[in-house]
Amino acid sequence: MTVRATVEATIVAVAGEHAKALPPLTDDLPLLDSGLDSLCLAVIVARLEDGLGVDPFSTSEEAVLPVTVGEFVKLYEDAAH
Amino acid sequence: MPGDGGICLSALLRANGAPASRRFVADETTRVDLAALGLDAPHLPATGPNRIEEARGKSVLLALPGQLATAMALIALDGVARRLVLCPPDVPETHMPAVLQSAAVDMVVTEWPLAGRGAAGPRERQATEWVLFTSGTTGQPKMVSHTLQSLAGHLRATSAPSAGDTPLWCTFYDIRRYGGLQILLRALVAGGSLVLSCAGEPPAAFLARAAAAGATHFLGTPSHWRRALMTDAAHLIAPSYVRLSGEVADQMILDRLRATYPGARIVHAFAATEAGLAFEVDDGLAGFPASLIGSGGLHADIDVRDGALLVRSARAAAGYLDGTVTRIAAADGFVDTGDIVVRHADRYHFAGRRDGTVNVGGQKVHPEEVEAVINRHPGVRMSLVRARSNPITGAIVVADIVVFGDATAPRPAGAASLQDDVRAFCRAHLARHKVPASIRIVPNLDIAASGKLARARA
Numbered sequence: 001m002t003v004r005a006t007v008e009a010t011i012v013a014v015a016g017e018h019a020k021a022l023p024p025l026t027d028d029l030p031l032l033d034s035g036l037d038s039l040c041l042a043v044i045v046a047r048l049e050d051g052l053g054v055d056p057f058s059t060s061e062e063a064v065l066p067v068t069v070g071e072f073v074k075l076y077e078d079a080a081h
Numbered sequence: 082m083p084g085d086g087g088i089c090l091s092a093l094l095r096a097n098g099a100p101a102s103r104r105f106v107a108d109e110t111t112r113v114d115l116a117a118l119g120l121d122a123p124h125l126p127a128t129g130p131n132r133i134e135e136a137r138g139k140s141v142l143l144a145l146p147g148q149l150a151t152a153m154a155l156i157a158l159d160g161v162a163r164r165l166v167l168c169p170p171d172v173p174e175t176h177m178p179a180v181l182q183s184a185a186v187d188m189v190v191t192e193w194p195l196a197g198r199g200a201a202g203p204r205e206r207q208a209t210e211w212v213l214f215t216s217g218t219t220g221q222p223k224m225v226s227h228t229l230q231s232l233a234g235h236l237r238a239t240s241a242p243s244a245g246d247t248p249l250w251c252t253f254y255d256i257r258r259y260g261g262l263q264i265l266l267r268a269l270v271a272g273g274s275l276v277l278s279c280a281g282e283p284p285a286a287f288l289a290r291a292a293a294a295g296a297t298h299f300l301g302t303p304s305h306w307r308r309a310l311m312t313d314a315a316h317l318i319a320p321s322y323v324r325l326s327g328e329v330a331d332q333m334i335l336d337r338l339r340a341t342y343p344g345a346r347i348v349h350a351f352a353a354t355e356a357g358l359a360f361e362v363d364d365g366l367a368g369f370p371a372s373l374i375g376s377g378g379l380h381a382d383i384d385v386r387d388g389a390l391l392v393r394s395a396r397a398a399a400g401y402l403d404g405t406v407t408r409i410a411a412a413d414g415f416v417d418t419g420d421i422v423v424r425h426a427d428r429y430h431f432a433g434r435r436d437g438t439v440n441v442g443g444q445k446v447h448p449e450e451v452e453a454v455i456n457r458h459p460g461v462r463m464s465l466v467r468a469r470s471n472p473i474t475g476a477i478v479v480a481d482i483v484v485f486g487d488a489t490a491p492r493p494a495g496a497a498s499l500q501d502d503v504r505a506f507c508r509a510h511l512a513r514h515k516v517p518a519s520i521r522i523v524p525n526l527d528i529a530a531s532g533k534l535a536r537a538r539a
Binding site: 017018030031032033038039041042043045046047049050055057058064065066067 | 283284285304307308310311312313333337340341441442469470471472473474477479504508513514518519521
């Protein structure tokens, strides 16, 4: 499973667990204000830390937080390489 | 305000409120001119029973639907009521009978405006006790007894605005809790205006509204800020002052705020409902300098004993309200915050709560409560719930479980994994912020010499 597929599957799974309706995932979809709330995102990050073994938020030097799904996926792709 | 019954919120507002300054408090739908509120003249429709006069000498529960209405009721009733109980919106209904009894409530205000005159004349004023709730814990919510002096005395002493300096405050906090109330009082007492958030308002919409109003001073928890920085609306505002409190500010959020708002003064503060504001840090680094110990500044004494942070100041609460007022401070005046701090070189860093409470984006979780639910699952022998640091909510709950039988044995075809099953079980029995984000099957859990689960403590 690619990093992208893992990230997207985790987003969909957590949204389902939290009964959040999610539009189809596209790269320019905003992470928040599109169905996911902070708690969902926190769970997604924790789940990905288990699944991918990385926490790009704690290791990234970049001083910007991801706004869109595409930026979020890229953060994990960069960290996994 | 003991011995100072002549001062009340409306009087302070009047003393500060140059009518020309056009100061206001606003939410999504309503904007209230503060100059009009500070006047002795009736500012409310005087039809029907005089509800403000009815509140005289009473213990009044403020259970209004919004923050703005609550702020207006506070201004009108401080100095009139004997006691004002500020009820946050998330206190469960099942707790209300205990609240009404503990605070001897004899009037409940649920709507605004109240008919009646505005503030009472100086001779008719009385010192009103302000009662706040500690942030969500299990069991009965704790009520904490303050006065306008303990809540706002330091704001009058230290924050007098210079001429022409009328900050426009904007807060993600709810003013019905300590952190948010501090901002309301700052705006009312020390000068400026205030933009309030509304229930259910998306962060991007709130930031856009604050930007349109020209807000300059922004306050929230680290979780509020992480959320704000994850929306494009973060770039709509250009704050001159950014303040974080209510949770531990880590280096990541401080760095990202610095990068996003290079022109802002970025401050993280430590305050608790019981202990009051203890200190502020503005050097851009997480934790606080060890030099604060013994000389806290901001008129507070700071100490570290047995690894925990202690605070002594005139801003401490009088005590817990449980029928009578139970003193919180020790004999020497210090309040034990229950926050564990660890020293690295010349700096202290926060390392969790002594009682193990996990703070998930401002909502508290007791690990024992979650363990009790997990342990009821038929497949689980025992469990350990703890905090894992999280870049979005500061911390999140995770669980280690020991299962009956062979954890590696194949599950029936089509069955969910045991972890998924335990998680679903937790979701059915716990608030969503208490459900473990990650569940790990471990061969065993350590038992301490006391016979209790060994919990890693700082």
